[in-house]
Amino acid sequence: MKRALALLVLAAVVTAPAYSYRILYKEQFYRLYRQNFYQYPERIAENIYWLEHALAADFANPLFALARIEDPAHWERYRYLFMMHVNLKMVDLYLRWGSKYNKFTAYFFNYPWQRQNLESLETAESLFRTALYYWDEALEWSARAWELRTLQLPQIQYWQDENHRIETGSLDYEAIIGRHLNRLEDVRRAFLQMDEYTY
Numbered sequence: 001m002k003r004a005l006a007l008l009v010l011a012a013v014v015t016a017p018a019y020s021y022r023i024l025y026k027e028q029f030y031r032l033y034r035q036n037f038y039q040y041p042e043r044i045a046e047n048i049y050w051l052e053h054a055l056a057a058d059f060a061n062p063l064f065a066l067a068r069i070e071d072p073a074h075w076e077r078y079r080y081l082f083m084m085h086v087n088l089k090m091v092d093l094y095l096r097w098g099s100k101y102n103k104f105t106a107y108f109f110n111y112p113w114q115r116q117n118l119e120s121l122e123t124a125e126s127l128f129r130t131a132l133y134y135w136d137e138a139l140e141w142s143a144r145a146w147e148l149r150t151l152q153l154p155q156i157q158y159w160q161d162e163n164h165r166i167e168t169g170s171l172d173y174e175a176i177i178g179r180h181l182n183r184l185e186d187v188r189r190a191f192l193q194m195d196e197y198t199y
Contacts, residue, residue, distance in 0.1 A: 026082065027066055029054035033089070044097045051093070054086050067155035074153060080145035081159040087138035088162060091131045091173050095180070098127030104183065106190035108198055114191055121188050128180050135173040142166040 023029060033050035036043065059079060062069040066082070069075045101124035103117055110117055146167045153160065165171035 023053075024057060025060035025064070026054045026057045026086075027060045027064060029057055030066070030082075030086065044093050044100075048090065048093050048097075051086055051090050055083070055090075067153040073148060074151050077145055077148040077151045078153055078156070080141050080148070081153070081156060081163060084138050084141035084145055084163060084166075085156075085159045087134045087141060088173075090134040091138060094127050094131035094134065095173075095177070098124045098131065098180070100124075101127065102180065102184060103187050103191075106187045106194070108194070110191075111194045111196070111198065114194055117191050118188065121184055121191070125181065125184055128177050128184070132174065132177050135177065138173075139166065 023032065029050050033047055033054060036050060037047050040046065059065075059082075062075050062078075065075075065078055067074075067078055069078055101120045103121060103124075106117070142163050145163045149160075149163070162171065
């Protein structure tokens with residue numbers, strides 16, 4: 001009995017990899033991101049990991065796209081919108097991550113932790129600047145998608161709405177990130193002016 005159970009467990013362990021499949025394509029990584037984001041939104045680094053892989057991977061065959069692709073022009077618009085959308089998600093995630101390190105006010109009673117607060121602000125600034133990089137990438141992909149705006153992909157209407165908001169100026173992360181960086185610099189300046197006499 002024990003031998004049969006041991007053989008059954010061994011067979012299950014040996015054949016377990018047979019049920020898995022390799023994740024190769026942008027759409028697969030994006031699905032993993034969405035699944036992880038909705039289950040664990042607080043795991044920002046993990047969500048960024050999946051999106052970075054989505055940016056680096058190849059597109060799946062148009063049959064497996066997240067929208068119905070009818071011809072090469074629709075396929076081209078889909079790819080541009082996908083890249084724009086993923087870069088926008090990266091901007092959102094880096095802003096969220098940076099806000100965890102950002103300080104909005106330099107209180108006088110925080111002087112004993114001045115160095116730690118300055119390090120935290122440095123980390124926040126780095127994350128905000130990374131978000132700015134992804135915003136620039138999103139702008140490039142948005143401009144390409146905008147040229148094909150007459151082609152409609154109803155399954156990804158939200159991405160088309162993002163494209164419209166970017167191109168009409170109603171979505172401007174550069175201004176938002178700029179405000180974060182300006183406020184961060186003001187707080188940094190206040191921390192640097194602190195000394196034992198202001199405490």
